[in-house]
Amino acid sequence: MEDIQEKYNHLLLQNEALRQENEELKLLLHAHGIEYKPKHAEEKDAAYSPCTFPSVKLSIEERVTLFHSLFKGREDVFARRWFSKTTGKSGYQPVCINEWRRGVCDKKKFKCADCPNRHFAPLTYQYLYRHLEGKDENCCDVVGLYAIMPDNNCAFLCADFDDKSCKHGYKDDVLAFVGVCKEWNIPYAIERSRSGNGAHIWIFFEEPIPAFKARRLGNAILTEAMRHNGRMSFNSYDRFFPNQDRMPEGGFGNLVALPLQGQARKRRNSVFVDDDFLVYKDQWAFLYNINKMKNKEVDMLLNLHVCEELGALTTSSESKPWVTPITQDISKSDFYSEIEITKADKIYIPLKAVSAKVLNHLKRIASFKNPEFYCKQALRLSTYSTPRIISCFDITDDYLAMPRGCEDAILSFLNENGVKYNIVDETNHGTPISISFQGKEREEQLAAINALLMHCNGVLHATTAFGKTVTAVAIIARKKVSTLILVHSKALLAQWHERLTEFLNIDYVEPPVPNKRGRCKKFSAIGCLDSTGNSLHGIVDVALIQSCLDGDSVKPFVENYGMVIVDECHHVSSITFENVLKGVKAHTVYGLTATPIRKDGHQPIIFIPQFGITECLIRYKCSVNT
Numbered sequence: 001m002e003d004i005q006e007k008y009n010h011l012l013l014q015n016e017a018l019r020q021e022n023e024e025l026k027l028l029l030h031a032h033g034i035e036y037k038p039k040h041a042e043e044k045d046a047a048y049s050p051c052t053f054p055s056v057k058l059s060i061e062e063r064v065t066l067f068h069s070l071f072k073g074r075e076d077v078f079a080r081r082w083f084s085k086t087t088g089k090s091g092y093q094p095v096c097i098n099e100w101r102r103g104v105c106d107k108k109k110f111k112c113a114d115c116p117n118r119h120f121a122p123l124t125y126q127y128l129y130r131h132l133e134g135k136d137e138n139c140c141d142v143v144g145l146y147a148i149m150p151d152n153n154c155a156f157l158c159a160d161f162d163d164k165s166c167k168h169g170y171k172d173d174v175l176a177f178v179g180v181c182k183e184w185n186i187p188y189a190i191e192r193s194r195s196g197n198g199a200h201i202w203i204f205f206e207e208p209i210p211a212f213k214a215r216r217l218g219n220a221i222l223t224e225a226m227r228h229n230g231r232m233s234f235n236s237y238d239r240f241f242p243n244q245d246r247m248p249e250g251g252f253g254n255l256v257a258l259p260l261q262g263q264a265r266k267r268r269n270s271v272f273v274d275d276d277f278l279v280y281k282d283q284w285a286f287l288y289n290i291n292k293m294k295n296k297e298v299d300m301l302l303n304l305h306v307c308e309e310l311g312a313l314t315t316s317s318e319s320k321p322w323v324t325p326i327t328q329d330i331s332k333s334d335f336y337s338e339i340e341i342t343k344a345d346k347i348y349i350p351l352k353a354v355s356a357k358v359l360n361h362l363k364r365i366a367s368f369k370n371p372e373f374y375c376k377q378a379l380r381l382s383t384y385s386t387p388r389i390i391s392c393f394d395i396t397d398d399y400l401a402m403p404r405g406c407e408d409a410i411l412s413f414l415n416e417n418g419v420k421y422n423i424v425d426e427t428n429h430g431t432p433i434s435i436s437f438q439g440k441e442r443e444e445q446l447a448a449i450n451a452l453l454m455h456c457n458g459v460l461h462a463t464t465a466f467g468k469t470v471t472a473v474a475i476i477a478r479k480k481v482s483t484l485i486l487v488h489s490k491a492l493l494a495q496w497h498e499r500l501t502e503f504l505n506i507d508y509v510e511p512p513v514p515n516k517r518g519r520c521k522k523f524s525a526i527g528c529l530d531s532t533g534n535s536l537h538g539i540v541d542v543a544l545i546q547s548c549l550d551g552d553s554v555k556p557f558v559e560n561y562g563m564v565i566v567d568e569c570h571h572v573s574s575i576t577f578e579n580v581l582k583g584v585k586a587h588t589v590y591g592l593t594a595t596p597i598r599k600d601g602h603q604p605i606i607f608i609p610q611f612g613i614t615e616c617l618i619r620y621k622c623s624v625n626t
Contacts, residue, residue, distance in 0.1 A: 049278040053285040063284055064128050070204055070287060071145060071258050072155035077120040078127065079144035079255050092144040092255060095121040134262010139194075141262070144255040147242035153208035157218050158241040158256050162198025171277065173236065174199050176229035178275060180221045184301055187291035190273050194257065194264045199273075202259075204292040212245035217298055220305040230351075230359025234367055234389040248381055334358045335419045344426040345559070345585045346394070346401040347410060359400060365409050366393040366402050404589070405457065427587040430481035430562015433539050434507035437477035445471045452590055453478060459569060459591040468592045469496060472565050473503045476540060479588065481562030485542045486580065488571050490530055496542045496567070500526045508539050545571075545580055554583030563588040570595050 058066065079092040093112060097119045098104045104117045112118065121127075123143070130136075131143040147154050159177060161170040174190060178201060181188045191200040205214070218240045226232045241256040260283060264270035271279050272286050280286040334355035342348040349362065373386045394401040402410060414421050441449065448471055452458050462468050476483050485500075487493050506525040527541035528534075529548070536543070538560060548558050558564075564584050569591030571577050581589075 047278055048281040049274040049276070051274050051280065053280075053282065053289045055282065056285050056288045058284055058288070060129070061125075064125055064132065066284070066287055067132065067258075067260070068125075068128055070156070070290070072208070073123075073145040073147050074149055074252065075123050076150075077146065077252060078123040079146070080127070081139050081142040081144065081257070083138040083140055085138070090139075092257070094252070095127070097121045128258075131258060132260055132262055134265065137263065139261065139263050142194075143258045145258055146252040146255050148211050148244065148247050148253040149208060150247065151208075152211055152246045154211045154214050154242050155205055155208045156241075157203045157205075157214040159201040159218055159222070159236070160193075160198065160239040160241065160256075161201070161236065162193060162195075170198050172229055173225075173232050174201060175275065176225040176232060177201055177221060179228060180224045183224075184221070184305075185297075186221070186293065186301070189286075189290055190275070190277075191259045192269050192271055192273050192277065192279075194261055194270045196267065196269045199277075200256070200259070204290065205298070206292045206294050209295055209298060210245075211242045213298060213302065215240055215242065215245060216302055220302065224305070226360045227357050230354075230356035230363070231395060232360075234363070234391050235387070237388045244383055245377060248383075249379075330357055330361060330417060332417055332419065335414075335417065339414065339419060339421040340424060341410070341421055342399075342424045342426055343404065343407070345404075345583060347404055347407055348399040348401055349410070350399055351395075352398070361413070362400055362402065362410065363391065363393055365406050365413070367391040407457075425587075426585075428559060428562055428585045429587045430483070431538065433480055433482060435477050435480055435540070436505045437474050437503060438505050439470065439474070439503045441471070441474050442467070445474070449475055449478070456587055457589045459593060461593055464594050466594075468594075469499045469567070470503060472567075472590065472592060473499055475590065476500075476563070476565075477504060479563055481588070482538055482560070483540050483563040483565065484558065484561040484586070485540075485565045485567065486545050486548070486577075487542060487567045488545050488577070490544065492567055493528060493530055493542050493544055497524070497526050497528060500540060500542070504540065506540060508537065545577055548580045548583075549576065552579070554580055558583045559585040561586050563590070565589075566591045569593045 077094050080095050081090060081092055083090040096105075096112065096115075098117050105115070106117075110116070123145075127141075127143055130141040134141060147156070147158070149155075161173045161177070178188055178190065180186075181201075181203070186203060189202040189204075191202060193199055203214075203217075219237060222232070222236055241254060243254040247253055259270050259272065261270040268279055272283055273279050334357050335353065336355070337353050339349060339353045351359065354362070367389055370387055370390045373383055373388050376383050376386055392403045411421075445467055448460055448462065452460060452475060460468055460471065462471075472485075485496055487496060501524065504526075508525040524535070525537065525539060527536035527539065529536050529541065529543040531544070531547060536557060538557075541561075548555050558580060564586040566577070566581070566589070569577075570593045
């Protein structure tokens with residue numbers, strides 16, 4: 001008895017010493033201006049969702065079984081998170097039973113994907129328990145589930161929204177999506193992501209259904225949500241799990257990190273929340289009472305909304321790349337005021353003047369389905385990092401920035417709805433120049449010149465040997481404004497310099513250069529810019545497209561011309577060309593090409609950004625035999 005009393009007294013003294021030490025540390029923190037907050041104080045003070053569910057008492061085994069019954073994917077293989085303390089990088093990789101086994105696992109000789117001794121571990125109770133327990137500080141016990149089963153079915157659909165893909169914040173997108181789910185009586189669960197900067201929306205099925213059917217349902221919900229929230233990004237179409245209709249050859253499809261991760265839960269992340277993003281106090285009661293969709297309910301919704309899977313978009317067909325989406329269910333009441341359209345490097349439309357439905361339609365004018373995605377999907381190849389939809393617009397806090405090539409389609413849309421608008425022209429009309437053409441155009445060249453001069457943008461599609469360069473030189477002489485010609489190779493730059501010198505008479509005298517030393521080069525009124533030098537005059541200049549960029553930024557001189565001509569403009573869909581054209585503020589922009597149709601189907605990028613999407617403007621064809 002005396003020993004127990006002695007130990008008790010010792011513990012009291014030890015406790016008092018620790019209490020005093022804590023007080024001293026608090027004072028030290030206060031002296032340095034650091035606020036002290038007890039551990040888990042935030043969690044205790046944080047509000048929980050007022051929604052309650054019938055209480056359930058589940059053993060640990062029953063909780064893991066419930067979890068497994070909801071989040072079902074491939075059972076024969078799964079992935080686990082890895083983290084490198086050296087680089088700070090992380091990711092997921094399939095779990096291999098033979099990993100690090102001496103004489104079997106040779107990481108120096110083989111990459112895991114090519115290892116002949118690879119033996120995948122099945123997803124068992126033990127791995128799910130560790131995932132939920134979350135003892136590993138680096139979260140290397142987090143399970144990544146492959147959503148598509150070997151028979152191309154899936155047991156859930158998961159939509160991913162985060163601040164990276166939702167530039168205006170993910171919460172509005174989530175609420176728009178779940179708003180449609182409520183309207184269509186679709187049960188859903190919102191999970192705050194592991195980082196806390198996004199959310200997953202889960203829809204569960206009573207029985208596994210074909211992945212393509214689940215994805216069609218998700219696309220239809222998202223398309224309808226975009227009618228209510230015009231700011232939603234088309235990137236969201238690529239953020240579904242599963243992300244493929246069928247299992248890709250040689251792969252497992254994309255994976256999704258399962259919720260209720262042990263470490264993240266301590267920060268109130270990777271947990272289920274209500275529509276106000278408040279955490280459900282009893283996560284297991286919520287999961288126990290969640291409803292699942294029946295197969296016949298999915299079929300019924302798809303029959304009702306089959307036409308709304310992706311919504312209308314500008315077509316990427318070879319025959320009619322200018323065809324814009326059909327206006328649906330939009331009236332004059334969707335326009336709140338007279339619209340002031342600002343035309344500069346892009347066409348800017350104020351967001352406050354239009355409804356979400358109008359904004360959604362305008363965005364679709366500047367977007368088209370990516371043929372590369374559907375080609376890969378048909379071949380059962382991985383579509384990872386290949387977007388389903390390509391968009392050519394931007395959204396700022398106050399404006400929708402549309403490509404200038406969409407101008408005719410935008411004005412036609414406004415006129416159809418009887419909307420008043422005025423255009424503020426902020427484009428650069430250039431500097432007048434004294435110039436004349438020293439040549440004679442052929443009849444077919446004159447026809448092309450007259451057709452282009454009727455518009456401030458357009459593409460000349462003519463065969464080789466037509467004389468596109470000479471035709472463009474004649475247009476420069478008629479417009480008589482400062483002009484920049486953009487080319488993609490030094491050979492073309494030299495050709496243009498030669499033709500401009502031959503066919504143009506420019507009244508421009510070299511400005512005197514004080515104290516000029518060294519050999520005097522022959523002066524040319526035609527300026528050039530490439531990797532070897534810069535002799536731009538701002539009158540008539542030819543520039544290599546790559547030399548117009550300074551890192552990722554467009555050099556300021558690009559916006560100083562009244563007219564820009566892009567030779568071989570079918571290259572515009574390359575990132576370099578597209579980025580430079582985004583910096584062009586010239587009032588007049590023309591493109592020249594013999595092959596406007598691209599193998600990758602990206603020809604709408606040629607037409608949409610600057611040149612136009614109207615048939616009579618971009619499809620002017622001239623044959624060499626005309």
